[in-house]
Amino acid sequence: MKEPGQIAEEFHEIVGAGNVLTEPADLIPYGFDGTAALRARPSVVVLPGSTAEVAACVRLAAENDIPVTTRGSGTGLSGGSVPPPGGLVLCLVRMNRVIEVDARNLTLRAECGAITAKVDEAAREHGLFYPPDPGSMKISTIGGNVAENSGGLRGLKYGVTRDYVMGMEVVLPDGKIARLGNGCVKDVAGYSMKDLFVGSEGSLGIITEVLLKVLPVPEARRTLLAAFPNLEDAAETVSAIIAAKIIPCTLEFLDQMTIRCVEDFAGIGLPTDCAALLLMETDGHPAAVADEAEKMAQIAGEHGAVEVTTAKDEEESLRLASARRSAFSALARVRPTTILEDVTVPRTHLAEMVSFIAELAEKHQLTVGTFGHMGDGNLHPTFLTDERDKEEMERVHLALDAIVEKTLELGGTITGEHGIGMAKKAWLRQQLGEASYDLMKLVKTALDPKGQLNPGKIFD
Amino acid sequence: MHCGMCLPTCPTYDATLRERHSPRGRISLMRAIAEDELPLDQAFADEMDYCLGCLACQSACPAGVDYAELFETSRAEIESAGIQKGVVRGFWRWLTLEQLFMKPRLLRFVGKGLRFYQVSGVESLLRWIGLVKLLPKNFRRLEPQAPRMSVRFSNELIEEVESPVGEKKHRVAMLTGCVQDLAYAEINRDTVDVLVANGCEVHTPPVQPCCGSIHAHNGEEEMARENARRLLDLLPPDSFDAIISNAGGCGSHLRHFAKLLPNDERAKEWDAKVRDVHEFLTEVKVRPPTEAPFEREVKVTYHDSCHLAHGQKVVLQPRAVIDLIPGLMRVDLAESDWCCGSAGVYSLTQPEQSGLLLERKAGHIRTSQAEILLTANPGCHLQIQNAMPELRILHPVSLLAKAYRNEC
Ligand SMILES: Cc1cc2nc3c(=O)[nH]c(=O)nc-3n(C[C@H](O)[C@H](O)[C@H](O)COP(=O)(O)OP(=O)(O)OC[C@H]3O[C@@H](n4cnc5c(N)ncnc54)[C@H](O)[C@@H]3O)c2cc1C
Numbered sequence: 132m133k134e135p136g137q138i139a140e141e142f143h144e145i146v147g148a149g150n151v152l153t154e155p156a157d158l159i160p161y162g163f164d165g166t167a168a169l170r171a172r173p174s175v176v177v178l179p180g181s182t183a184e185v186a187a188c189v190r191l192a193a194e195n196d197i198p199v200t201t202r203g204s205g206t207g208l209s210g211g212s213v214p215p216p217g218g219l220v221l222c223l224v225r226m227n228r229v230i231e232v233d234a235r236n237l238t239l240r241a242e243c244g245a246i247t248a249k250v251d252e253a254a255r256e257h258g259l260f261y262p263p264d265p266g267s268m269k270i271s272t273i274g275g276n277v278a279e280n281s282g283g284l285r286g287l288k289y290g291v292t293r294d295y296v297m298g299m300e301v302v303l304p305d306g307k308i309a310r311l312g313n314g315c316v317k318d319v320a321g322y323s324m325k326d327l328f329v330g331s332e333g334s335l336g337i338i339t340e341v342l343l344k345v346l347p348v349p350e351a352r353r354t355l356l357a358a359f360p361n362l363e364d365a366a367e368t369v370s371a372i373i374a375a376k377i378i379p380c381t382l383e384f385l386d387q388m389t390i391r392c393v394e395d396f397a398g399i400g401l402p403t404d405c406a407a408l409l410l411m412e413t414d415g416h417p418a419a420v421a422d423e424a425e426k427m428a429q430i431a432g433e434h435g436a437v438e439v440t441t442a443k444d445e446e447e448s449l450r451l452a453s454a455r456r457s458a459f460s461a462l463a464r465v466r467p468t469t470i471l472e473d474v475t476v477p478r479t480h481l482a483e484m485v486s487f488i489a490e491l492a493e494k495h496q497l498t499v500g501t502f503g504h505m506g507d508g509n510l511h512p513t514f515l516t517d518e519r520d521k522e523e524m525e526r527v528h529l530a531l532d533a534i535v536e537k538t539l540e541l542g543g544t545i546t547g548e549h550g551i552g553m554a555k556k557a558w559l560r561q562q563l564g565e566a567s568y569d570l571m572k573l574v575k576t577a578l579d580p581k582g583q584l585n586p587g588k589i590f591d
Numbered sequence: 592m593h594c595g596m597c598l599p600t601c602p603t604y605d606a607t608l609r610e611r612h613s614p615r616g617r618i619s620l621m622r623a624i625a626e627d628e629l630p631l632d633q634a635f636a637d638e639m640d641y642c643l644g645c646l647a648c649q650s651a652c653p654a655g656v657d658y659a660e661l662f663e664t665s666r667a668e669i670e671s672a673g674i675q676k677g678v679v680r681g682f683w684r685w686l687t688l689e690q691l692f693m694k695p696r697l698l699r700f701v702g703k704g705l706r707f708y709q710v711s712g713v714e715s716l717l718r719w720i721g722l723v724k725l726l727p728k729n730f731r732r733l734e735p736q737a738p739r740m741s742v743r744f745s746n747e748l749i750e751e752v753e754s755p756v757g758e759k760k761h762r763v764a765m766l767t768g769c770v771q772d773l774a775y776a777e778i779n780r781d782t783v784d785v786l787v788a789n790g791c792e793v794h795t796p797p798v799q800p801c802c803g804s805i806h807a808h809n810g811e812e813e814m815a816r817e818n819a820r821r822l823l824d825l826l827p828p829d830s831f832d833a834i835i836s837n838a839g840g841c842g843s844h845l846r847h848f849a850k851l852l853p854n855d856e857r858a859k860e861w862d863a864k865v866r867d868v869h870e871f872l873t874e875v876k877v878r879p880p881t882e883a884p885f886e887r888e889v890k891v892t893y894h895d896s897c898h899l900a901h902g903q904k905v906v907l908q909p910r911a912v913i914d915l916i917p918g919l920m921r922v923d924l925a926e927s928d929w930c931c932g933s934a935g936v937y938s939l940t941q942p943e944q945s946g947l948l949l950e951r952k953a954g955h956i957r958t959s960q961a962e963i964l965l966t967a968n969p970g971c972h973l974q975i976q977n978a979m980p981e982l983r984i985l986h987p988v989s990l991l992a993k994a995y996r997n998e999c
């Protein structure tokens with residue numbers, strides 16, 4: 132075993148001295164991601180600048196049996212980029228170039244550390260856009276998005292990150308560099324290996340470059356806001372819209388607690404006295420947009436909406452979407468600790484799930500704010516609590532367990548978009564069942580037999 | 592909460608891409624110190640020195656984290672722990688914080704000296720002989736940044752009480768500021784003109800204590816408190832409808848006296864009555880001028896002072912005031928609320944990072960092709976003027992005053 136100091140020296144040689152951090156004040160800020168209450172201090176943070184440097188770092192770490200935790204911007208919500216104590220963090224934010232937009236093939240190539248919003252901006256310069264728009268898009272990295280298979284506000288119509296990944300370059304646990312997928316719309320040459328790495332949470336390889344699909348910017352869009360006197364009506368509206376064969380791009384939900392926090396931050400005049408809000412958006416051909424917007428407003432009205440308003444211009448639409456994106460962080464205004472869930476159920480069970488959460492909070496005397504991508508059946512009930520209060524935390528855990536039980540009973544999943552990381556490990560086997568869980572583990576051991584990459588995530 | 596939404600708005604994170612140099616990173620260090628995981632040492636002091644305190648993170652933070660308070664408390668802790676030693680630093684802090692900005696008469700006296708130095712030609716002579724090079728290094732850095740002194744200070748330009756001609760609608764107090772008074776006293780004159788033109792009886796005591804923002808910002812809480820007390824004595828808030836500030840940097844501190852002096856009842860009322868001048872003008876429905884300030888249409892753009900935009904959330908009002916003035920074409924400035932690098936004494940303590948930000952700002956101003964840059968903070972004014980000596984920089988209120996004057 133080499134001395135830590137000597138290993139740091141060797142990393143210097145690969146990435147340059149300024150890009151290896153070993154002082155406590157430099158390391159502490161890499162000990163957490165966006166998840167509450169998960170923390171550990173790494174022993175070294177390395178910031179490589181190219182795929183070759185990533186590969187060399189991974190090899191050096193493997194030779195010295197140092198586990199590698201990959202990190203983008205650390206906005207993950209399941210502890211995926213939190214290192215094991217004393218581990219190595221490979222932070223990829225320096226590799227942040229958008230390399231090329233190919234408007235003829237509708238593709239975009241970017242380095243893994245490119246910020247999601249910048250990827251979208253680069254596409255927009257060509258009249259194109261990159262649809263997955265997670266709430267964190269102003270700072271999350273595209274590599275992090277791929278590793279978590281992130282969703283966004285437009286998921287209902289446009290799908291999630293996976294639907295846009297055409298190819299990638301990955302550094303494997305032994306330091307080899309592999310290119311997966313390609314720029315072809317169709318490709319059945321063997322297994323779809325790229326898909327294995329989408330959502331792999333840094334546990335199978337390090338994604339260093341991605342080739343993404345981009346789309347032409349729709350001609351028109353319209354944003355509506357519907358206010359409801361209770362949660363169930365909002366959920367029913369979502370089901371009714373989908374049953375009416377309308378596929379809007381956005382159907383986002385906010386409950387009253389969330390509305391108040393968001394309004395407190397954004398001050399854009401949201402109705403803080405209603406029990407629930409639906410943010411609805413349709414885009415496409417102007418005629419279709421007008422028609423769909425009208426139908427959605429009508430359906431909302433028939434299902435109890437007390438008020439439906441239409442954003443008057445593009446600017447107001449953007450303001451509404453950006454207010455919705457701040458929901459999770461804004462909830463932190465209420466109590467010091469925010470623990471958020473990411474359960475997803477088939478859309479027909481939404482109303483049931485929403486009432487279940489409300490009753491549960493009441494039963495355990497907990498404060499909860501719920502928001503989410505309702506069109507995707509993906510809810511984020513967020514417990515507003517205080518990690519220092521042991522007794523309350525116990526009740527929070529009871530409630531979390533109950534939510535998982537209910538989700539699985541309804542045929543749902545414990546995580547729609549934030550990943551297993553460390554936060555959801557305990558429930559994975561229960562959701563998957565033995566055979567499926569073992570198969571997943573088999574893949575991990577086949578690719579990373581020594582457990583070099585992101586140990587302690589997804590599996591114990 | 593460590594969501595990271597503040598990261599893309601932080602100039603030092605943007606420049607370095609190191610978590611430590613981000614608001615989220617700095618807060619994690621504060622927390623580590625509070626939990627005894629990290630000593631309160633030079634590394635932390637350096638980090639807090641590197642922070643501009645521009646508060647862009649505060650506008651971005653959905654969770655409402657009060658970074659300004661964390662920042663000032665940290666700097667105060669660092670000072671009281673006595674980590675940052677050094678004779679030169681000690682001397683500068685003593686001179687600026689304990690002397691100049693505690694003693695308004697002394698500050699004006701020094702200002703007069705500088706005025707003499709600049710006006711008398713001694714300055715050009717010295718520069719020419721190259722004598723300036725003999726000055727200590729820090730002073731040399733400071734020297735070209737020393738503001739052009741106003742030809743006359745506020746007390747020479749403004750009567751203690753000025754009343755409107757017609758109906759008196761509001762009784763307001765006017766804060767002249769320290770740097771504003773020394774370098775841009777005519778902006779104070781313009782502010783009073785505009786207030787009077789909008790029905791205000793304006794009270795401007797000739798000698799005013801510093802607001803204490805520079806002390807609070809540099810970890811000297813007791814001195815900040817002393818200045819706050821002196822201001823409350825001089826301008827009891829119950830005698831006025833509003834207390835007007837026209838300097839972004841002061842205003843943001845002026846609104847938080849209650850935090851500094853929790854037991855002083857007057858402080859709460861003071862906080863509630865402090866108004867940035869643009870904010871006040873829009874609240875009282877400022878009278879649109881009927882004349883344009885210039886004979887032809889002029890392209891202008893507006894740079895947000897950090898402490899006005901992020902510290903006080905006054906963003907729309909200055910623009911609204913500008914848009915009321917005929918004969919101006921206001922164009923948007925890219926990254927208008929990104930710090931220009933002035934940040935109090937930052938341009939002295941961190942010249943490199945400050946220079947990068949200034950260059951970035953200057954680039955955007957050039958691209959905007961505006962003939963006049965409007966901004967409402969003397970620090971930004973000085974900093975940008977240093978980089979762009981050819982550029983005409985004005986306070987929005989000065990343009991408004993000019994337009995009113997053209998009416999007669
Ligand atoms: C306010 C807020 C809102 C959010 N909204 C959404 C939302 O709407 N939808 C959504 O899906 N998520 C959302 N998230 C969660 C989070 O932003 C996403 O998971 C995001 O993709 C993480 O990106 P990152 O760059 O921060 O990755 P990190 O947090 O640094 O890492 C996440 C995981 O990916 C791995 N990883 C990172 N980069 C790579 C790489 N190049 N190669 C291999 N593995 C890698 C890490 O090891 C870790 O396991 C939100 C988070 C916050 C704080």
Ligand code: SF4
Nearest residue numbers: 593594595597652654
């Ligand atoms: S300071 Fe605010 S924006 Fe920054 S990480 Fe903390 S909660 Fe998020």
